[in-house]
Amino acid sequence: MRNAVRAEVLKLRTTRMFYGNALAALAFVPISVTFAIQTAGTDGAGAALDTGEGVRNVLSAASSGTLLVLLIGIMMMAGEFRHNTATSTFLASPDRRRVVGAKLIASSIVGVALAFAASALTLAIAVPWLASKDVAVDLLSADVGLVILGAVAATALYALVGVGVGSLIRNQTAAVAGALVWALVVEGIVVGFLPEVGRWLPGGAVAALTSSITPEGGLLPMWGAALLFATYGLAFAAAGTRFVVRRDVA
Amino acid sequence: MTSIQVHGLTKRFGDVVAVDDLSFGVEEGSVTGFLGPNGAGKTTTLRMLLGLVTPTRGSATIGGTPYDQLTDPVRHVGAVLESSNFHPGRRAADHLRVLCVAAGLAVSRVEEVLDQVGLADAGGRRVKGFSLGMRQRLGLAAALLGEPEVLILDEPANGLDPEGVQWLRRFLRSYADAGRTVLVSSHLLAEVAQSADDVVIVARGRLVTQSSLADLADRATPGVWVRTPHAERLRAVLAAHDIGAELQSADALVALGATTEAVGLAAAGAGVAIYEMTARRFDLEEFFLDLTTTTGGSR
Numbered sequence: 001m002r003n004a005v006r007a008e009v010l011k012l013r014t015t016r017m018f019y020g021n022a023l024a025a026l027a028f029v030p031i032s033v034t035f036a037i038q039t040a041g042t043d044g045a046g047a048a049l050d051t052g053e054g055v056r057n058v059l060s061a062a063s064s065g066t067l068l069v070l071l072i073g074i075m076m077m078a079g080e081f082r083h084n085t086a087t088s089t090f091l092a093s094p095d096r097r098r099v100v101g102a103k104l105i106a107s108s109i110v111g112v113a114l115a116f117a118a119s120a121l122t123l124a125i126a127v128p129w130l131a132s133k134d135v136a137v138d139l140l141s142a143d144v145g146l147v148i149l150g151a152v153a154a155t156a157l158y159a160l161v162g163v164g165v166g167s168l169i170r171n172q173t174a175a176v177a178g179a180l181v182w183a184l185v186v187e188g189i190v191v192g193f194l195p196e197v198g199r200w201l202p203g204g205a206v207a208a209l210t211s212s213i214t215p216e217g218g219l220l221p222m223w224g225a226a227l228l229f230a231t232y233g234l235a236f237a238a239a240g241t242r243f244v245v246r247r248d249v250a
Numbered sequence: 251m252t253s254i255q256v257h258g259l260t261k262r263f264g265d266v267v268a269v270d271d272l273s274f275g276v277e278e279g280s281v282t283g284f285l286g287p288n289g290a291g292k293t294t295t296l297r298m299l300l301g302l303v304t305p306t307r308g309s310a311t312i313g314g315t316p317y318d319q320l321t322d323p324v325r326h327v328g329a330v331l332e333s334s335n336f337h338p339g340r341r342a343a344d345h346l347r348v349l350c351v352a353a354g355l356a357v358s359r360v361e362e363v364l365d366q367v368g369l370a371d372a373g374g375r376r377v378k379g380f381s382l383g384m385r386q387r388l389g390l391a392a393a394l395l396g397e398p399e400v401l402i403l404d405e406p407a408n409g410l411d412p413e414g415v416q417w418l419r420r421f422l423r424s425y426a427d428a429g430r431t432v433l434v435s436s437h438l439l440a441e442v443a444q445s446a447d448d449v450v451i452v453a454r455g456r457l458v459t460q461s462s463l464a465d466l467a468d469r470a471t472p473g474v475w476v477r478t479p480h481a482e483r484l485r486a487v488l489a490a491h492d493i494g495a496e497l498q499s500a501d502a503l504v505a506l507g508a509t510t511e512a513v514g515l516a517a518a519g520a521g522v523a524i525y526e527m528t529a530r531r532f533d534l535e536e537f538f539l540d541l542t543t544t545t546g547g548s549r
Contacts, residue, residue: 007352014344015337083337087302088392091329092352094301094318249302250294 004093004102005109008076012110017079021072025065025114029121032061037129049135052143056211058126059137059144062119063151063210066158069114070179073107073162077240078172086249100167100241107159115155119148146222150209153226157233161202164236167244195219205229253278253400253431254299258308261294261455268294270455271308276433276448278399281426283442283449283463284435287542291455292435293331296404300329312400324353328393330403335389336377342388343373349392363391368417382409390421401425403434407441419445439538453542470537474505474513477526487520488513504530 012018036058041048048054077100080086093099123144127137137144162179169175187203198204199219208225220228254276261269269291276282286292297303299310301318312320312327320326336345346360364373367387372380380388386409393401401422407415423445426432436442442449449466451458459466478484481503485495493516494506505513510529517524 003352003354007348010344010348010351011337011340014340014348016339079337084332084335085337087331088335088349089352090302091300091331092324092349094320094323246304248297248304250297 001098001102004098005105007092008102008106009109012072012076012106017075018072018110021068022065022110022114022117025068026118026121028064028068029061029118030125032064033058033122033125033129036061037126037133049130049133053211055130055135055137056143056147058130059122059147060151060210061122061126062115062148063154063206064122065111065114065118065151065155066206066210067180067183069107069111069155069159070162070165070183071176072110073103073159073164074166074169074175074179075162075172076103076107077163077166077244078170078175079166081170082172090249096245097241100163100237100244103163104160104237107163108156111156111159112152115148115152118155119151147211150211150222150226154206154209154229157229158206160233161236164233164238164240167240168236170247191219199225200228202229202232205232254310254312254402254433255314256295256299256308256310259295259298259305259310260307261291261298261303262306268455269298269305272452272455272457273308274450274457274460276431276450278431279426279429280447281422281432281434281442281445283439283446284433284452285439285442285449285538285542286435286437286452286458288437289454290437290452290542292437292452293404294455295452296329296331296402296433296435300327300331300402322353322396324349324355324396324398326396326398327400327402328396328398329401330386330389330393330406332389332404335392336380336385338378339376341374341376342369342380345377345388346373346392346395349395353396355395359395363394366394367391383411383414386410386414390418398430400431401433403432405435405437407436407438415441439535443534451538451541458541466537467534470534471507473530474508474510475502475528475530476505476513476517476524477502478517478522478524480522483520484517484522484524487516487522491516 040054040057047057080089089099090096130137165175165179169178183203187201190201191198191204191207195218199208204219205225205228208219208222209229219225257273259269259272272295284292294303298305299317301316317323317327343360343364346363347357350357350359364370367390369384369387369391372384386406406418410418422432422434434442443463446463448462450460476484479501481497481501485497485503488495488505493508493512495503496506497503510527513527
């Protein structure tokens with residue numbers, strides 16, 4: 001299993017797609033921080049900067065990597081079918097459960113690493129900026145800790161969802177497009193306008209986990225969201241594994 | 251000793267039976283050509299043999315064990331399936347490194363196999379810039395990583411220039427001469443005729459024949475096909491002239507290794523009427539075509 005995970009990490013490191021996505025994720029951080037600080041305290045954009053909620057909104061840029069990790073996860077599996085590398089992968093490791101398992105582990109390692117990188121970048125930009133606005137951020141406070149913990153959990157679990165989606169939808173383009181439309185459009189609308197339904201969707205759970213948006217009516221508490229999203233991640237991973245194991249590779 | 255054993259192998263895709271109750275064996279230390287026209291079920295058979303496609307019925311084993319139950323499969327079996335098995339943006343050497351890591355092989359094997367297939371200078375290039383022939387060589391390099399005792403290749407000559415085909419033939423021959431086993435599929439008999447010991451011929455998913463190449467060549471010897479109302483008598487007459495003949499039906503036979511002149515003179519001397527007579531040329535390829543199309547037509 002260790003070899004299989006190392007092989008998956010090496011696969012990622014030897015394509016440009018991976019670096020492109022990782023850089024794009026980090027590029028979102030300053031944009032997201034800037035947006036949160038500039039709009040804080042204005043109508044509809046949430047709490048003022050000198051409240052705990054306001055600080056959490058700014059720091060939620062730490063979870064900028066979620067969507068891109070979803071894409072990386074999708075491409076790790078669907079890409080194998082797109083480029084026909086599934087054949088050599090399964091020849092080298094005929095136990096497909098092990099292959100998918102290795103992808104799940106490798107992708108969550110990437111998710112955790114990316115979340116830490118995004119967290120560090122977020123703090124490096126936001127803390128001095130907030131200080132200049134006379135808002136002191138205590139790095140050891142529960143606010144900061146929870147935001148970073150949420151970002152790490154959300155990013156790592158999104159990777160599992162990605163591998164699962166990429167396993168279920170063999171066509172990489174369709175999988176990527178479908179996932180983006182779902183996450184950006186469908187969930188955005190449902191979470192915003194039907195929060196009582198939206199909070200049970202993956203996107204609602206992630207929003208609660210990363211405190212990125214706080215619509216009226218409320219999301220699940222953070223622990224509940226973590227549990228719910230972990231269930232989604234494992235469900236997608238399990239369904240994807242089952243599908244890949246049974247499928248003919250032609 | 252038998253190295254590859256296929257028994258009653260069947261694969262159905264919906265209404266289409268791609269492989270139909272196929273059985274054959276491949277001997278250790280031989281090059282076996284796996285032949286048949288396009289769509290005969292060769293690729294599906296090889297993919298079932300390698301655990302990539304699940305058979306509807308039957309079994310396929312390598313050294314007595316199904317591929318997906320082999321411990322360290324890469325050290326036992328190397329396979330070259332199709333030329334697009336690579337991520338276009340990955341460097342050739344990186345592709346091989348990934349496989350080494352996955353199979354727990356020493357990464358030093360990468361340079362060795364690149365050298366072995368003549369790609370020593372191309373390892374640092376991304377695969378998207380590779381010609382079809384280079385991809386085939388890279389695929390072969392990947393198959394050789396584990397120094398397997400069994401090599402399975404699906405249409406490896408596709409995309410190779412004549413020089414590359416020559417090189418591949420010599421390579422496979424020397425691989426088998428070292429006591430290892432090679433199973434190589436092709437839709438052209440000529441491609442394997444120079445290097446194969448045995449042939450397994452399939453058409454429409456069914457076995458047409460399995461024999462040594464030498465036996466196959468015997469069956470394709472030149473001769474004369476004759477239609478006569480007295481086929482049995484003519485055979486006796488020809489035998490008296492030292493000409494062997496095979497009855498094909500009550501009114502047709504084939505005189506083996508004979509000319510039309512010899513058959514005509516013998517028949518005239520004995521007063522046997524001949525309605526039709528055709529010289530059959532020596533052409534293994536045509537014989538192969540005959541074999542595969544007649545089997546196809548009988549279904």
